[in-house]
Amino acid sequence: MNGMLPQAPVPFGTASRHDGQMQHTIRQPISSIGTGLHTGRRISLKLSPAPENTGIVFRRNDITLPPLAARYDTVVDTRLSTVLGGDGGDGHAERIATIEHLMAALAGCGVDNIFIDVDGPEIPVFDGSAAEFVFLLECAGIMPQAAARQHIHVDRTVRVEDGDAFAELSPATQPGLTIDISIDFPAAAIGQQRYVTLVEPGAFRQHLSTARTFVLQPEIDYLHSVGLARGGSLDNAIVVNGDSVVNPSGLRHPDEFVRHKVLDAIGDIYLAGGMINGHFRGHKSGHTLNNRLLRKVFAEQANWHRAPLGAPLSTPQPQAA
Template sequence: MAAFQHTLRSPALFAGIGVHTGAYVRVSVRPAAPDAGVVFVRTDVRDADNRVPVSGEAVCRTQLGTVITNAAGVTVSTIEHLMAAFAMLGVDNAVVELDGPEMPIMDGSSAPFVRVLDRAGLRPQETPRRFIEILETVEVVDGDKRAALKPADGFEVAFEIRFGSAAIGRQAIDMPMDEAAFRAELADCRTFGFAHEVEALRAMGLARGGSMDNCIVVDGDRVLNPEGLRRPDEFVRHKALDAIGDLYVLGGPILGRFEGELAGHALNNALVRALLARPDAWRVRTLVEDLKEAV
């Protein structure tokens, strides 16, 4: 784990369609100053404040994706896959400029974002990185859904899902999570949806850009994508990827264990807000302090 903050060495440029809006969007991820955090900038908005800083409180909607807003009501949708890449590659500070309302879905995973960030490279900064150390268990429950953060020496992710479709069934993962594990185990796992829900979603203004190019489509007990799955348990691995991105709105990497059971974006953000409401359950820690103590 890096002890100091990092930003990009050079801009990372990419473009694609939004999975829900279907709009083509161009993106430039640029370096930012220490302690700036991640700020999205809607370059297509000129009559209002177009800067949307990421925070737990900025999340305004969580239906099939994470949406953030600012005081002017300007929003940016579907940030979670890029945020997961930022979290696990160690990008603390970045300005994300986009000329539309929604981040491109790319192939439905974080892998394309990892590739463009790798090309841009990272630059270390002189400010210590602030970790969020979990001191006491914080848990949120909604019926049979549950999400929790618990104390642990490093970052761990456990997730379980259960679906009636035989294509998914019950899947669970439980693993220590660092950059190497993210790259090898989670980054390429894609989002998924069900064929019978597509018409209803599109009637609600969602999934207009969704296709088998950017989503695993399940029809009954079958996966419709001709290429099949990238991993037998790609579904639960993607849910873990989503959770990592949703947790990174806290503004720093977590030293603790995340557990999700049937959870989604809404419960993930409920957990973020529950943690923020419990200042006794966590503290900000820097590894620089640990290094000084060791000396």
């Protein structure tokens, strides 16, 4: 929908494959190997079941690093990806980078509790989308647990801005998380795009999970000069040069760029520490604004509360916090 701005949410499906009232994990461990987008390293990834109320926990098995809970307040960098950090025991922060696509898959598939082990400083990029992560989760099997899921309900509108870019969370107008994102790039191949959806497993898998990350051709030399994007290729990213897409296979969706921004936002928002019940709206937002937004939401208890999804919807507040 390049250049088209729909005015109302468009949920591509209404029935979840999983009971949204209960927590979920995976049935059995599953592993894969891929390349780190920024380091270019070969990295092993293992996903394992976790007990109720564990949350999403990242662990590095190549260094001594305490487990990292996937939360907004353990994020230490957002410049080119979302990066978790902790104390490695010698006073230096150790990191796990590029977590957003995996986090999006976990949110999109409805996984609450899981252990994620890697033997390197970032999550493998695979094809630059969340599709491989969804495949792994579905191969492992997603199963309900005994504990009820406590959603994080947004009680009043909270907004952060950076120039003409903004991100905000508002009280839900329907159960679950709705996403409304618009982008505006000078590159003619991207231009203005907008995408609006209700986040649920069927829609995520079919319409969002395959959307790949993208980069502008002029940015590549800079990234390489600062030691980043060493593992980047046309196999795991869309490269845009003006009005052209460099990838020989072209795009998977006409609006793949904004779909990927939605995917990123879903992953970043899941760092709230649970499923959000609310409405996210962003314009030209990215990892930094998304993280700033969560920090502002949780800075005041009046902005949110925990309750089952079936609890009465909060009354929207017109003012921005």
